[in-house]
Amino acid sequence: MQRAVAGTGQSAEGDDLVRRAQQGDVGAFEALYRNHAPAAYAVCRRMLGNDDEARELLQDVFVRAWERLPSFRGESSLGTWLHRLAVNVVLERLRSSKRETARRADVSADAVGHSPESDVDARMDLDAALGTLAPGARQVFVLHDVYGYSHDEIASLAGIAPATARVQLWRARRALMRILER
């Protein structure tokens, strides 16, 4: 049971924008960007834990959305389609990042990353605390606890075993509790 993605409700006006954008109308696509960018940005920001990277990847998400829009058949809402696209773009980025490989090794020992951001103050909010987690733990926590993906879905998306996803989640929660309750 996944959390509703912002901007999923598709009106007739939304359908019209999608149709026009599919036919190459950049103005219509800009309107779709305005409606859906905040939700897609939230996915990128939370999964990456870094604003600059999230903004950079958000552009990739929408360039790819433009390229793939002709294949969008409306079987899900555009918001859901974009949400899944954003998750895939982020996971691709993380997979291809050498830094990710190095950080994953940390996750086996501790779900908390070792960036300077780890030194957080006691009143840190959850979004900021997410930024201190190691990427693997953060992805699983965000997908499961924020967006409601099942362990099987996460395993399939991230290319890990469901049992690994489960353990990553538990470690992420413990790490977040430690940070937030300091």
Add this chain to the structure above:
Amino acid sequence: MNDSTTHLTEEERQTLADGTIAADREAAARAHLLVCAECADDVARLEQLTMRARHLEDPTSDLAELWPGIRSRIENAKLVTLAPDSPARRWRRPRPMLMTAGLIAVLVLAVWLGARTRSAPDRAPSAQGGGTGDTSRSVVFVSDSVRAYEEEAKILLDRLELTRSGLEPGAAAAIDKDLAVIDSAIAELQTAIARDPRNPALQQLLATSYREKVEVLKRVSNAG
């Protein structure tokens, strides 16, 4: 199973907190929470965290300023698409109407030749033996090429399905249309071959059609 003296496992605490605990373990785990303050407190804190995550507000950022960059990348992609003669990665559409007309013309010729071949023994019985042997060999040879092309087309079609989502707008539809024209010619030829299986001209034509299909798919693959 837990009682009042054994603490809940990590799995039980975590799954109680997010509501995914197995039904057959839930009652015992909840009973334990009533008598164990330590486990109850831990589960409550975990529940609080999962509730916070579920109701997390979306982070905000000025995203309007990113649009010009996106637009520019989109426009650049469109220019590349429209630029004349931009090389190897361009999908060039064949001329299916001409191709179909050609195929139909050859099909008619092949059927006519096939009819003549069948009536030939009546007029020239002495030539039949050697002629039939040659025909059989060429039919077998061409059948082998048809199978090879068929295999290659299958592989390329699978590749096309994988790359379809990355094709330019409209290109996928154009490719499907072209492939449909060729497939329709192939189907007609297969019907004709079923009626006249030893007609080498039909077999040759079938091989040619498959080759056309493979070439179309290769062009798509190179353009991708």
